Amino acid sequence: MRTPLTAPFDPHPEQSSRSAIRKALRHRRRSLSQAQQKKSAAQMAQHLLASPSLYRARHIAVYLANDGEIDPAPYLRAARSRGIQFYLPVLHPFRDGHMVFTPFTESTILRPNRFGIPEPVFDGPENRPAWALDAVLLPLVGFDLDGGRLGMGGGFYDRTFAFVRRTPRLAPKLIGLAHEIQRVARLPIEPWDIPLQGIVTEQRRYDLQ
Numbered sequence: 001m002r003t004p005l006t007a008p009f010d011p012h013p014e015q016s017s018r019s020a021i022r023k024a025l026r027h028r029r030r031s032l033s034q035a036q037q038k039k040s041a042a043q044m045a046q047h048l049l050a051s052p053s054l055y056r057a058r059h060i061a062v063y064l065a066n067d068g069e070i071d072p073a074p075y076l077r078a079a080r081s082r083g084i085q086f087y088l089p090v091l092h093p094f095r096d097g098h099m100v101f102t103p104f105t106e107s108t109i110l111r112p113n114r115f116g117i118p119e120p121v122f123d124g125p126e127n128r129p130a131w132a133l134d135a136v137l138l139p140l141v142g143f144d145l146d147g148g149r150l151g152m153g154g155g156f157y158d159r160t161f162a163f164v165r166r167t168p169r170l171a172p173k174l175i176g177l178a179h180e181i182q183r184v185a186r187l188p189i190e191p192w193d194i195p196l197q198g199i200v201t202e203q204r205r206y207d208l209q
C-alpha cells in the first residue's frame, strides 16, 4: 500500500492514487472564490518579480489560467514592461503529446484547443524551440517539497521537456506555479517526471535545487 498522505492534504488512503489525488486537487482549486484567485495571482506576481531564478530570463513560457489554476497574468503585465518576451504552449498538430511555444503578445489571436483552453494558432516559423526558452512557468495540479509534481495527466510537459534530463546544459529553468492548497505531503514520483527548479505559490517561493 502507498504511504497515506498527511497534512496539508489528507484524503483517505484508498484515494492516494495519482488520478484520485488529481481529481481532489482540481476540485479544490476550482472551489476558490474569484476574489481569492485575484488576490493569490497578485501575491504570486510579487514573488515571481523578486525571484532570482528569473532575473536574467528574457524568454519565458507561461499559460492561460484554466480550471482554477493560479493566474500568471498580473505577473505578465508587470514583467512585460521589463522587456520580457512571453510564450504560450500550443498542442503540437502531429507530434502527439508534445507542445510547442509561440510568442504571446497583446495582439496574439487565440483559439480554443481540444481541451477548450485558448491557444495561439500553430505557426511553425514563429515557434521558439523549448531548449531556447530561459524559463518555463508551468501549471501544477499538485506538488510536494521533494520535487514531486502532478499535472493534468496528459504528460505534455513531461514529454516536451524530457530532453532536460539528457542535456541539462540546454535546460530552461522549470518553475511550477500553484496555489498553496495544492501542496501535499508526498506525491508518488514517476520515472518520467521532469525535475523542477522551484515552485511559487501565493505565499512563497520554494527553491528545490
Ligand SMILES: Nc1nc2c(c(=O)[nH]1)N(C=O)[C@@H](CNc1ccc(C(=O)N[C@@H](CCC(=O)O)C(=O)O)cc1)CN2
Pocket: 063, 064, 065, 066, 069, 089, 090, 091, 099, 114, 115, 117, 139, 151, 152, 153, 154, 155, 156, 157
Ligand atoms: N492552462 C493550461 N494550459 C495548458 C495545459 C495546462 O495544464 N494548463 N497543458 C498541460 O498539459 C496543456 C493541455 N493539457 C491538458 C490535459 C488534459 C486536460 C483535461 O482537461 N482533460 C480532461 C479530459 C480530457 C478530454 O476532454 O479528452 C480531464 O482530465 O477531465 C486539459 C489540458 C497545454 N495547455
Ligand SMILES: Nc1ncnc2c1ncn2[C@@H]1O[C@H](COP(=O)(O)OP(=O)(O)OP(=O)(O)O)[C@@H](O)[C@H]1O
Pocket: 018, 149, 150, 151, 152, 153, 154, 155, 156, 157, 158, 159, 162, 190, 192, 193
Ligand atoms: N517522456 C515521455 N515519453 C512518453 N510518454 C510519457 C513521457 N512522459 C510522460 N509520459 C506519459 O504521459 C502520461 C501522463 O503522465 P502523468 O500522469 O505524469 O502526467 P502529468 O505529469 O500530470 O502531466 P503534464 O506533464 O502534462 O503536466 C503517462 O501515461 C506517461 O506514460
